[in-house]
Amino acid sequence: MSTYTQHLSHLQTRAELALARCGFDAMLIASGVEKFAFLDDRPYIFAPNPHFKHWLPLVNHPDSWLLIRPGHKPRLVYYQPDDYWHVPPADPTGEWVPLVELILIGKPEDAAAHLQVPGRLAIIGEADAALPGLTPNNPQNLLNLLHYQRAYKSEYELDQMRAASRRAAPAHRAARDAFLAGASELEIHRAYLAACGHTDRDLPYSNIVALNEHGAVLHYQYQDAVAPAQSRSLLIDAGAQVNGYASDITRSWSAGDGAFDALLAHMEAAQLALVDEVRAGVDYRDIHLSTHRLVAAILQDLGVVKMSVEAQLEARVTSTFFPHGIGHLIGLQVHDVGGFMADEQGGVSAKPEGHPYLRLTRPLDEGMVVTIEPGLYFIPTLLRKLQATPIAASVDWTLVEHLSRFGGVRIEDDVVCRAAGSPPENLTRDAFAALAGLPRPDVKQS
Structure with a gap:
């Protein structure tokens, strides 16, 4: 039995148990509908309902539906219009086809006739996916069960995520090479796309391509078309997608500077140590707090902050330099659901006090996939706040000014x-290691 067949069987069993526990007879899952800009006929990039692509490797299929019933094959209502304005979905092919009851339709409204089944229906989707008599109700108790369990990946899902990492790794290498050649952010972005075979519409999230000081903007959203007079550093946060599953990788690069290279080396060692903390039974919140301790040690070792690790933590100095969370669940979504769930009933597991941006607060267990992405940045607005406190006297502002020209470091x-x-x-390091005979792009090259 293939890993996909096992995956589908597992989802069917999980869905039947969830439906029984929540008092439903069947579940309908809308793939979603194409959305358009206000007062325009220009569509946004289609993003499928993650519940839909959990079952099937179909990511460009609006107006399709799944019907899940106990004791039945999943019924797929597959929208395939006869359209000469746009390329319609291809004829259904792949391992999944014989595992579903397939119904082809040419008009979105035709789906309703194939989804009307007796009993109480759980309808999962956005409001605009509604059909006559079929309005998404998204029952929270059912969603809680599905979202909590989605953190545990099947072998099929892990295979897709390994492939997504392998797709992204050579693209990160191409981006590094473009940076070292003096390319602009836009040119680096284009090199990344060419190397991974994606277009902007295929990416799991918008690439962050940040040269120099732009690396201090955590979600830097632009790509300058003109290269800076001097390219000192690159922070690139970019992933890839395979069958609806994402990779999420960040690398930081130096064009050569003693102080910044030392920071890169310290962050590389810290990141690998944090990866090793990903063990069954470990509370992910503890990894986040461990990151702050490591960041404090780096600030102390490099002479940026002349305070002990304990003193920095007590005064929350590290939040100036590492203001985000250590990572998140990843899978069907880059920031996958269920990160704060304490249980299947939807209870919330709190974030540590003073750490509002952490996206995952659950204990880790076998099959979970998480990102580990420590960062150390020189963010002007946060530095100004620190400079206005008594702690300012313990900071080497000359060194801070120098390192600020490089923006910051993140390794994910x-x-x-x-x-x-x-x-x-480590899906990411394995993918880079698979680029046989080439220098590992996760180690600073001068």
């Missing part, structure tokens, strides 16, 4: 939590 890997006692699987 996608990591699988394995069984108790086993080390984690």
Whole structure:
């Protein structure tokens, strides 16, 4: 039995149990509809309902539906219009086809006739996916069950995520090479797309391509077409997608500077140590707090802040330099759902006090996939606030001014939590290592 067949069987069993527990007879899942800009006929890039692509590797299929019933094959109502304005979905092919009851339709409204089944229906989707008599109700108790369990990846899902990492790794290498050649942010972005075979519409999220000071903007959203007079550093946060599953990788590069290279080396060592903390039974919040301790040690070792680690943590100095969370769940969505869930009933597991941006607060377990992405930045607005406190006297502002020209450092890997006692699987490092005979792009090259 293939990993996909096992995956589909597992989803069917999970769905049947969830429906029974929540008092529903069947579940309808809308793929979603194409959306248009206000007062325009220009569509936004289609993003499928993640519940839909959990079952099927179909990511460009608006107006399609899944019907899930106990004891039945999944019924797929597959929208395939006869359209000469746009390319319609291809004829259904792939391993999934014989595993579903397939119904082709040419008009979105035709789906309703194939989804009307007796009993109480759970309808999962956005409001605009509604059909006559079929309005999404998104029952929270059912969603809680599905979202909590989605953190545990099947072997099929892990295969897709490994492939997404392998797709992104050579693109990161191409981006690095473009940076070292003096390319602009836009040119680096284009080099990345060409190397991974994506277009902007295929990416799992918009690439962050930040040269120099732009690396201090955590979600830098632009790509300058003109290269700076001097390219000192590159921070690139970019992933890839395979069958609806994402990779999320960040690398930081130096054009050569002693102080910044030292920071890169310290962050590389810290990131690998944090990856090793991804173990079954570990509270992810503890990894986040461990990151602050490591960042404090780096600030102390490099002479940026002349305070002990404990003193920095007590005064929350590290939040100036590392203001985001250490990472998140990843899978069907880059920031996958269920990160704050304490249980299947929807209870919330709180963030540590003073750490509002952490996206995952659950204990880790076998099959979970998380990102580990420590950062250390020189963000003007946060530095100004620090400068206005008594702690300012303990900061080497000359060194801060110098390092600010490089923006900051972030290093991010996608990591699988394995069984108790086993080390984690690093999807990102494995993908880079697979580029045989080439220098590893996760180590600073001068």
